[in-house]
Amino acid sequence: MNITARISQTPMSGYQWLIIALCTFMNCLDGFDVMAVAFTGPSVTEEFGLTGSQFGLLVSVGLIGMAIGSMLLAPFADLVGRRPLILLSLALGTIGMFGAAMAPSVTVMGVFRLVTGIGVGGILASTNVMASEFSNARNRGLAIGIYTAGYGIGATVASLVAKAAVGGDWRIVFYAGGFGTLLALVVIAAILPESVAFLEQKRPSGALARINRTLARMRMEVLTDTDLDQAAAARTGGERAASGWLKQRLPPTVLLWITFITIMFGFYFVNSWTPTLLVEEGLSEGAAVTAGMAISIGGTVGSILYGVAARMRTPRVVLIGFSLLSAAMMVVFILSTSTLWLGFGIGVVVGALINGCIAGAYTVGPALYPANIRSVGMGWALGMGRIGAILSPTVAGMLNDAGASATQLYVGAAMVVATCALVLVGLRRYDPDSSPAAKEELAV
Template sequence: MNDTPMGMRQIIVVALMVLLNALDGFDVLSSAFAAPGIAADWGVERDALGIMLSAELVGMGFGSVILGGMADNFGRKSTMLICLVVMAIGMWFAHDSNTIVEITIWRFITGLGIGGMLAATNAVVAETTSKSGRSISMALYVIGYPLGGVIGGFAAQGWLLVEYDWRAVFLFGAVVTAAMIPLVLLLVPETPAFYASRRPAGALEKLNKSLRAYGKDAIDALPVIENTGPKPKVTDILSKPKLRKITLLLAFGYMFHTLTFYYILKFAPTIVAGAGFSQPDAASSLTYANIGGALGGFLFGFAMKQFGIKGPTIGAALLGVAAVAWFGLGHDTLWTWRIAAFFTMFFLNAAIVGYYAAFARGFPAYARATGTGFVLGVGRLGAAGSPIIAGFLFTWLGDSELLAVSLIMCSGSVLGALMLWFLPDDEGDALMAEEEAAARALKAA
């Protein structure tokens, strides 16, 4: 998988992972698209709205850890299918909710599925791509998240919020989520790396079946390893010296960065609507933010391949800080709001691409989904806290103090860049070297 060119099945699987990440992006942002309508219908203030907007992000934190661990124990494919079912149920009942408490509960449940999905799909991309194609594949995968926001934004502002109301946004998400279940079931094989690392009963036969599905040659025997099928758990990634430092720096760096990232993603439509624009026009600001995120993430993949992960990610995060500060100055025209939102996500999502590349690189196969899930789970503290903190800041300082709120929320990405500065340059390389050595042993066997 590392050393041979990527075949058509690998390309199809990566494309499906991009679509699943796009689905996650839409499902997360659906509450932001619906927020102005919910506030208008139920008379919800911004502090209470912030709690609702954070609900799926809290759920994502729990889902990343709990269901991310399931992906390492029971397989990436089965975990993705379970997550899709949970997400579809949560979206369906969110559209049928009648109180802010009820919709908050269903958004939390939706977040559980999204969090587990992110951990599993990130592992699948890392394990089904060749070494030469992994950076670009990971960049494409990460930009799927804002791409889902773009597609969902055009659907929301041009159709769902025009012809129907905010409930249609959640219903649309439920239908599309359910439609992905048969695609994953039929087109995504379990990864060979899962069988090689976990060693379930009949591991050789299952691994060879997976290799054949991906168009690769079968092997005659599994290599002998001292500790067969180590059980991945959080204590592994925190107790081993090579993993502990990189785990904590990535977890807290990502947590601080998402504090700024989700401020824009969750409050942009509400802020623009508060400036006097209609709900569909306000939703369009988030659409353009996600266009910027998709473009920034795509271009960042090439920068990362040329200059590595650490330096470009720090630079993108700091440029994102400047863009959020400009957004916070406030604007007179809708197009200026859209351009400001575009640049915030162009740089902030580029940094997200860097983090995800570091996740895929920083953990060995047997604990990749667990490690990624743990880091995402800690990171979701920032994501979940972002709309709550912003909502209370607006209530405390007043809706007119947009610049002050934006500058405070900017501090997250500044701290995230600082965490990356202390990230070792060589430990990720050492871990990847160990895994590639194991892959060569497997191939030789």
């Protein structure tokens, strides 16, 4: 039995939950990064004299960087290890945040936003795999839900910093992000271990000792060289059999990409444009940040709620419900913001639901792939999902310049999110949790 299978069948230790917490901490950086540019949007637009399209492009530059990081940096995790790539990505994120804080022009800021995005993309692709690899089968959905909640936590912190900076210097928000990323770099360098699944597969110098140190902390039985040899022999046979297998997974792969694209379209629209649109609708900047903060607060609990629900029902079915409810509540939210307390309350619900959708995509996706190509499948799904994330603020900016109202933009984004439910219905025949035939196919 390989290490991944042993971990899947063994109760989780406190050390494994610590690793999940570290991955969650790093996911906070994604939430802080996206919301930093969203909450400072009105101030940045005023200082640099940006149009709606230009501001949308500034948001999209960071998301383009995330796509580059997810799709191009992530494969190096299989060559040099998860931990080195995470450390490199954190270093890039630190440079990008501080650079954006000191940028003298929107062009320079855009360059550093791209660097930050590349770093965040590398972090996300690696930490998503790490959180999955160190979780057992029973708690994987909950662990991914907790991991995804990191986005909402980071977004909430960004909103608090931005709210404190209202009327002051918007650059404070990016300085705070830089110091937070630097802190993460130090903590991860000191505590986070290398993936034991990576060490088992690649067996670099000292691999057995490093594996056994980690297994001992997880309160699991240590391995011998013979165990690694046997796992390698079994894995070699599986890799030969998988050479033509990826082509057979093309239909579910495309459906998964569309799922990520539609969810991320709505997710990044809500998180990137809400404060700016509400200011244009007549709310004060402070009130708009408060409404945006409500969405962030909801996001901190939404993914965990999804994880709990997914323990009781099929994850794909739960995700269908979350996507439909998200679309409906997005429309209700934009129609209720004139009453601040009501808009705040509904904003919490919207944040919970749309963030739960992200957790759902992270949970449903890995089950569609066998272990030996799961990282590649999810890495590309994350990268393709960024298409929706990139299109969302850009299209919204163009429509905003053309005269579209906040209500019209929100309804359009809600329709995109609702289409995710239709895609998930089509994914049923490939989902091992819903189809016995799919489960047997993956087991081959």
